[in-house]
Amino acid sequence: MPELPEVETVRRGLQTHTVGRTITHTLQLHPRALNPKSNAGLEVLDGAKILSIERRGKFLWFVLDRPFVLSAHLGMSGQFLVDPVDHRHTRAILHLKKGSKKSVIHFNDQRTFGWLSIEETINQMPISVQSIAPDIFESSFDSKNVARVITQRSISIKTAILNQNILSGIGNIYADESLWLAKIHPESRTNELKVSDVERLIKAAQEVMKKALEVGGTSFDELYINVNGESGYFDLSLNAYGQEGKACPRCGTEIRRIKFANRSSHFCPKCQKK
DNA sequence: GGAAATGTTTACCG
DNA sequence: CCGGTAAACATTTC
Known part of the structure; x- marks a missing residue:
């Protein structure tokens, strides 16, 4: 979680x-x-x-x-x-x-x-x-180089950002939120994206996670709580994850959920084109 | 009962 | 080797 x-x-x-x-x-x-x-x-x-x-x-x-x-x-x-x-x-x-x-x-x-x-x-x-890549908040994290590495692969962009050996810290919630913010379809092929698109996505991930950290993370239930047993409040700010059927906060189109790489992906079919 | 849940690893197939 | 998919781990909730 x-x-x-x-x-x-x-x-x-x-x-x-x-x-x-x-x-x-x-x-x-x-x-x-x-x-x-x-x-x-x-x-x-x-x-x-x-x-x-x-x-x-x-x-x-x-x-x-x-x-x-x-x-x-x-x-x-x-x-x-x-x-x-x-x-x-x-x-x-x-x-x-x-x-x-x-x-x-x-x-x-x-x-x-x-x-x-x-x-x-x-x-x-x-x-x-040892095999875990620097996370997106580390000073040694090289956004441009990671973006270049990603575009050299031919996998879906969501698979790429969930791969902890390429960049670390992103899981299913923040992957969907970052892709929504950057207006990128989760199944976009990495070799068809520009390096600048991937850099924009990484920037979106940093922004989303920074805001989440400020409110103590995302809690849906008692499964995630801090060391004092308190919930985080970022679930109130989610735009895509878990929002299937709700209106996209940007354009009003219904958020869709698809099964993908054995997990759910939530996205706006209008804002996030392949 | 079936499906799904914030993760990681491994097996298998093309 | 590369990439996709499914399953495995175990428990609970809807």
């Missing part, structure tokens, strides 16, 4: 509530909470101090005073919650302390597509993030 704005909202929450604290002990409550590729079980975290929380695209990791990191992916329904009251779907628990102050972080995940992993890093990036 969570895309870049939601994961960044979670990162900020974790930054506030966990940095400078020490993990006293952990509890793994579900076998799928740990990535099968993890170097070790969560018990190696005992005694580790949390130095910072980093993110690339939809991947998060805790930097520790250890030669390894705790990395995490929220999948479709993963959450980190600080001192939660509700323990449903809790898959793992980190017990923290700072002096005499104690707190707990729950990793909750209804659908269990998310995971935690103990990993080494190369150039400050966990192994699982």
Whole structure:
């Protein structure tokens, strides 16, 4: 469920509530909470101090005073919650302390597509993030070059922007919203688009995600909430995603939904021509 | 009961 | 190798 704005909202929450604290002990409550590729079980975290929380695209990791990191992916329904009251779907628990102050972080995940992993890093990036391209908010993100790479492929533009190895952070909601804003049909062939069209699309994605981040991301239900259990409000600003049958806010034509690449795509058939 | 849900990976086919 | 499609993972909701 969570895309870049939601994961960044979670990162900020974790930054506030966990940095400078020490993990006293952990509890793994579900076998799928740990990535099968993890170097070790969560018990190696005992005694580790949390130095910072980093993110690339939809991947998060805790930097520790250890030669390894705790990395995490929220999948479709993963959450980190600080001192939660509700323990449903809790898959793992980190017990923290700072002096005499104690707190707990729950990793909750209804659908269990998310995971935690103990990993080494190369150039400050966990192994699982090595093949993930810079996300659209990183200073190393080169919009023009990415646009050029995309036009050199012959795939549909939506497939291209969802590919985390080309650029990262965009998921199904923001892909549809960005394509709507840039007036590009999701099935447009990348080799038939101009580099400037793709650059405009990337700019649209940056704009949409920046606005979403400002209001705490997109929540449709309790499946996405921040570390304090609060929803984001960007669902109120959606123009295309989930708007099938409603009027396009730009031209009034009914928004259509098509199945595409195994997922739903929402677009305005008048504004977004192939 | 069927369909769908904010993700990623893998298998299979042309 | 490239690209498209479907399925797999698991759970819940409409």
